[in-house]
Amino acid sequence: MSKPSLKQTLKDLETKKISIRELSQDYLKRIKEKKNLNVFIHFSEENVLKQIDNLEKDNSAKKLKGIPIAIKDLFCTKSMPTTAASKILENFNPTYESYVTQKLLDEGSIFVGKTNLDEFAMGSATNTSFFGNTINPLSKENEPLAPGGSSGGSAAAVAANLCLGATGTDTGGSIRQPASFCGVVGIKPTYGLCSRWGIAAFASSLDQAGIFSHNVEDASILLQSIAGFDQRDSTSAKVDIPNYFENLDHDLNGKTVGIPKEYSIDGTPMEISQIWEDAIKVLEKKGVKIKNISLPHTKYALPTYYIIAPAEASSNLARYDGVKYGFRSDEIDSLDEMYENTRAQGFGREVKRRILIGTYVLSAGYYDAYYLKAQKVRKLIADDFNKAFKECDFIVTPTAPSAAFPLNEKQNDPIKMYLNDVFTVPASLAGLPGISIPFGKDKNNLPLGIQILGKHFDEQQVFNAAASLERSYE
Amino acid sequence: MNNLIKGEKHDWEMVIGLEIHAQVKSNSKLFSSSSTKFGASPNSQVSLVDAAMPGMLPVINKYCVEQAVKTGVGLNAKINNYSVFDRKNYFYADLPQGYQISQYKYPIVGEGKVTIDFKDGTSKDIRIVRLHLEQDAGKSLHDQNPSKTYVDLNRSGVALMEIVSEPDIRTPDEAGMYISKIRSILMYLDTCDGNMQEGSLRADVNISVRKPGDKYGTRCEIKNLNSIKFIKQAINYEAKRQIEILESGGYIEQNTMLFNTSTGKTRPMRNKEEAHDYRYFPDPDLLPLNISEKEIDKIKSSIPELPDQLKNKFMVTYKLSNYDASVLTTEKQISDYFNQSINSDPDLKHNAKIVVNWITSELFSLLNKNNIELINSPVSPKNLGELVKLISINEISGKIAKDVLEDMFSSGKTARQIVDEQGLQQVTDQAEIEKVIDEVIAENPKMVEQYLDGKDKLLGFFVGQAMKLTKGKANPKILNDILKQKLNK
Amino acid sequence: MKIDKNTINKIARLSRIKLDGTESEDYIKDLNSILDWVEQLNEVNTENIEPLSNISSSILPKREDVSKDTNSSDEILKNAPDKLEGFFAVPKVVE
Numbered sequence A: 001m002s003k004p005s006l007k008q009t010l011k012d013l014e015t016k017k018i019s020i021r022e023l024s025q026d027y028l029k030r031i032k033e034k035k036n037l038n039v040f041i042h043f044s045e046e047n048v049l050k051q052i053d054n055l056e057k058d059n060s061a062k063k064l065k066g067i068p069i070a071i072k073d074l075f076c077t078k079s080m081p082t083t084a085a086s087k088i089l090e091n092f093n094p095t096y097e098s099y100v101t102q103k104l105l106d107e108g109s110i111f112v113g114k115t116n117l118d119e120f121a122m123g124s125a126t127n128t129s130f131f132g133n134t135i136n137p138l139s140k141e142n143e144p145l146a147p148g149g150s151s152g153g154s155a156a157a158v159a160a161n162l163c164l165g166a167t168g169t170d171t172g173g174s175i176r177q178p179a180s181f182c183g184v185v186g187i188k189p190t191y192g193l194c195s196r197w198g199i200a201a202f203a204s205s206l207d208q209a210g211i212f213s214h215n216v217e218d219a220s221i222l223l224q225s226i227a228g229f230d231q232r233d234s235t236s237a238k239v240d241i242p243n244y245f246e247n248l249d250h251d252l253n254g255k256t257v258g259i260p261k262e263y264s265i266d267g268t269p270m271e272i273s274q275i276w277e278d279a280i281k282v283l284e285k286k287g288v289k290i291k292n293i294s295l296p297h298t299k300y301a302l303p304t305y306y307i308i309a310p311a312e313a314s315s316n317l318a319r320y321d322g323v324k325y326g327f328r329s330d331e332i333d334s335l336d337e338m339y340e341n342t343r344a345q346g347f348g349r350e351v352k353r354r355i356l357i358g359t360y361v362l363s364a365g366y367y368d369a370y371y372l373k374a375q376k377v378r379k380l381i382a383d384d385f386n387k388a389f390k391e392c393d394f395i396v397t398p399t400a401p402s403a404a405f406p407l408n409e410k411q412n413d414p415i416k417m418y419l420n421d422v423f424t425v426p427a428s429l430a431g432l433p434g435i436s437i438p439f440g441k442d443k444n445n446l447p448l449g450i451q452i453l454g455k456h457f458d459e460q461q462v463f464n465a466a467a468s469l470e471r472s473y474e
Numbered sequence B: 001m002n003n004l005i006k007g008e009k010h011d012w013e014m015v016i017g018l019e020i021h022a023q024v025k026s027n028s029k030l031f032s033s034s035s036t037k038f039g040a041s042p043n044s045q046v047s048l049v050d051a052a053m054p055g056m057l058p059v060i061n062k063y064c065v066e067q068a069v070k071t072g073v074g075l076n077a078k079i080n081n082y083s084v085f086d087r088k089n090y091f092y093a094d095l096p097q098g099y100q101i102s103q104y105k106y107p108i109v110g111e112g113k114v115t116i117d118f119k120d121g122t123s124k125d126i127r128i129v130r131l132h133l134e135q136d137a138g139k140s141l142h143d144q145n146p147s148k149t150y151v152d153l154n155r156s157g158v159a160l161m162e163i164v165s166e167p168d169i170r171t172p173d174e175a176g177m178y179i180s181k182i183r184s185i186l187m188y189l190d191t192c193d194g195n196m197q198e199g200s201l202r203a204d205v206n207i208s209v210r211k212p213g214d215k216y217g218t219r220c221e222i223k224n225l226n227s228i229k230f231i232k233q234a235i236n237y238e239a240k241r242q243i244e245i246l247e248s249g250g251y252i253e254q255n256t257m258l259f260n261t262s263t264g265k266t267r268p269m270r271n272k273e274e275a276h277d278y279r280y281f282p283d284p285d286l287l288p289l290n291i292s293e294k295e296i297d298k299i300k301s302s303i304p305e306l307p308d309q310l311k312n313k314f315m316v317t318y319k320l321s322n323y324d325a326s327v328l329t330t331e332k333q334i335s336d337y338f339n340q341s342i343n344s345d346p347d348l349k350h351n352a353k354i355v356v357n358w359i360t361s362e363l364f365s366l367l368n369k370n371n372i373e374l375i376n377s378p379v380s381p382k383n384l385g386e387l388v389k390l391i392s393i394n395e396i397s398g399k400i401a402k403d404v405l406e407d408m409f410s411s412g413k414t415a416r417q418i419v420d421e422q423g424l425q426q427v428t429d430q431a432e433i434e435k436v437i438d439e440v441i442a443e444n445p446k447m448v449e450q451y452l453d454g455k456d457k458l459l460g461f462f463v464g465q466a467m468k469l470t471k472g473k474a475n476p477k478i479l480n481d482i483l484k485q486k487l488n489k
Numbered sequence C: 001m002k003i004d005k006n007t008i009n010k011i012a013r014l015s016r017i018k019l020d021g022t023e024s025e026d027y028i029k030d031l032n033s034i035l036d037w038v039e040q041l042n043e044v045n046t047e048n049i050e051p052l053s054n055i056s057s058s059i060l061p062k063r064e065d066v067s068k069d070t071n072s073s074d075e076i077l078k079n080a081p082d083k084l085e086g087f088f089a090v091p092k093v094v095e
């Protein structure tokens, strides 16, 4: 079988080389075969068949008609329950459809299921889910690997070809890092490009929806479908969305790439430095000017992120209190007891850890020292990028400091786990678009990712550079 | 004026500040499109945003922002071009998000002031610290079920303006005058309907006591009072409570108090929170709110005549006292009524004081007794004007006019009709009055004797007898004059 | 050590999360190591730097004051763990 491609599949559907039903049956079969990967929190064959029935009756032309898509279980969906991988949202059935998933439905895509994630998107290995770990499809037998996180289920779904594309969310690297671990393409667009309406919030000033796909072309098609202004999200941007796919331009001649020296970190595996160098060489060959740049506050991005994100999360997750929806503890002799037991039993350990940290850094006497300080450093980090982008068109770095690691590694040391996001977090803080594409392998033949960052709302440049690099790698 | 209250041992002064919560008169909520209508069935005016469903986001209501600015202008306050919405984090059953969106560090309106007017003609400025926009919470009902509290989110997310005063208030009366002045301004501006019963306007009262000249004492906050009567009762009770504690050598614990409207007492909230820590921080779902000078000017130009301006106009045009004019401008419906009444006849202009009295004492007491709003008064402004006119040209006496007004109130007839039908015209004919007086004198020889012996008080008795005979229609001045003349002869 | 038993209890209470004994020991350890780690931000000179709350550079969009028929009590109560007579129900609160 040739490499899966959404683009090619659309052609095959159009020329009737394959029918929507045949295509879906093929995917359903694989989904059932790969159950052991624990990719889906919710999967219902019946629901998929119903969607096929409806599409067969529908004669209108739709851009993604019949394309199987997996949805991260952080997006609220009407036809499927939504859990955020948390016990606290057990049995929650939204009466509404998130902006992003609605757009995908409007285009005629088929939702194959809701994918696993770290609980409330807090993690880097999809190992904090109430519904168990997801296993990286690239694992060797008896040696399960983590798919990365938090959107590990979506990354794994694409990697195992259980869908032709998947939605993810990225707060500090939750699309790009698992894309890198699973050997797929993952793009986090500019903050504000895709509406956050209907996505359970983790950290509002950082959360962004994005896409996983088999290749850059497919990503450009899918991002096009989910981007756009939404008046229900006050931080949603009113910008024109170009047709990324039609405008894809592999010719990078005359462009300038920024190489930030601060991304050379002690202890980074040799192979990762190697693929970074390889990528730079490829670009050079394509006539791209190489510019060494400095992003001086890079090393402060992680600690800044681990103050701001938990602070926002501690407030965003206050709504899970057992009153309006979701889980409620049985030990409820008083309102306070109901809150305390519901939240103690409903949230997992990592979520509680972050709520506690977030509460602490916002509390009286500590706000200035932690939260306000972090917001100021965030400003400096954003300014670093603004300055750098005066000298270059895009920036290239590694995506993650390692390849996929064994499932249970790093579990007991939060800071060690947080370091996974060292290359992805700075762009999140600055709200910049970033893509991860597979580029090379490590000594165990596991995929490694290269990250391309662009200016605000310059997704086109990001896609162009990614497509060009992807082609040379293949 | 002496504002001190006597304790067992000392005189004490109250120090009072008010936080008024005024509901913005808008169709939809501050951050969602659900309706704000009062009295709907439970949870029927709740959007996904108001219920804090996962992934729901706030979008601000433009009209509410404009009303806050408008109110700021009406409070003579500084409008801030830059303001920020913060989250105030705490858990409560009727607070679905687990936080209230409010404004903390950067409110939309800064310092201002309002003036209150006393009966003795003096006035006082109460300084405003700030006005900010925030969401209302839902409603908890504790008495519907023996083991459960019920939660209705219809109010959740309704726009409130919180107006915070400096602790410039010194007496319960001042507190009452202050809140009714604020209410008046809001209602003239039409930014709040001022309905205290429905909770559109309510106040938290901060109160402490001190010996005159001392620095501020520890204060307590009495929550959520929704009538001026309760505000005064609560302040009086709480001040006494604090004084008793202090005089017996105790100290005041800073507390949040509840006021029991049936006992008239305050008590600390039972589920006394460990010290609050609201963890305010800028709401990352919202961006800062910028208002340009141009927008402010546009709003300023839309502002109607406000109570203080109208009050001054009344004082100048009609030579009314500061107090009378301020009573007329406590509500728009009152000043409108007065305006229509006094303009119904050119002669009334010179009898403005009488018009005021007849509106604010006689008519108001009838309306009160019958529980009718001025706006629905069965006596129209024009008809009241006619009544006053009849008094001023001595066609009827004030005493008879009271009966006429009552008749007008119940029958809907005009004063003219009633006076004509019942022949209530005043008797001013000297001869006729003389005849009656002669009769009274002739019938009471003993009384006349006593009067002549120096019992001056008996004059009233003769007046009364004469009035009785004329069915109250004799002109009192003429009656008096003639009576004195005849008796002293 | 920034977080001691008292502090962890205080923030757990503010967060409405009940912690049992061994759990709080773990969190004390975790939070202290995280706070020690973020301490490095003190190396950064942030004098005269404006704090950044949201990266978006657009102005706050405002909606018109139009109320939409929500007519939603069924929808709103659909997922409630306990509901009675059209209300959400919680354990009785004594104020």
Ligand SMILES: [Mg+2]
Binding pocket: B019, B204
């Ligand atoms: Mg208050």
Ligand SMILES: [Zn+2]
Binding pocket: B021, B134, B162
């Ligand atoms: Zn308030």
